[in-house]
Amino acid sequence: MHHSRLCTLVLDCKVDDLAESTAFWSRALGKPVGNPDSDGDGRYAELETAEDEPIILLQRVEHESRVHLDIETDDVQAEAERLEALGAKKIAFRHGRWWVMEAPSGHRFCVVRRQREAFGPHLNRWD
Template identity: 65%
Template sequence: MHHSRISAYIFDCQVDDLKDAAEFWSRALGRPVATFDQDGDGKYAELKTDADEPFLLLQRVDHEARIHLDIETDDLDAEVARLEAIGATRIAFVKRWWVMQAPSGHRFCVVRKQRAEFGPYVNEWP
């Protein structure tokens, strides 16, 4: 048995610097900027969310702008297999996560558990 839930909504931003994008989304969503440079490499900014909410991240990318979601799980292999069984395909393994594609053409990521506790909005899978 394993668990999964929505971990994050990621704003893929085709920009040189995330500061303006983070400020826009901060004002648009009414969420303060938690950090303009989450990992120290200028690739991720984060808006403040509560502990039981998905993260709101901005990611600097080379492809066109879009929004994707991350699904976090306590068993990466089992969750990827479950999603493949219902029609998703693996695109690439990047660092510690899988980029996948839904039958609808949407890309999403399956990541390892991001917080100590899943919180109240977790799915349990056989």
């Protein structure tokens, strides 16, 4: 048995400097900037969201700009296998911590370890 839920909306931004994109999305979504430089090298920024809302993360990328979802889980391998059985493809296992997956529709998404202390509401239980 394991658990999972929608965790993060990731705004992939093909930009040199993430600050302008962070300011735009903060104003557009009415969410203050929580951390303008989550990893200390300008690659990630996070907007403030309530505990029962998905995290909104901006990520500086090399590929074209797009939006992808993260699904958090207490068992990354089991969740990736469950999704693969539904028709998704495993694309890459990154840093030994998360799977980049592709839905049958071609949309990319990630299966990540739990991101917040408590799973909170909207938790799925898989046997």
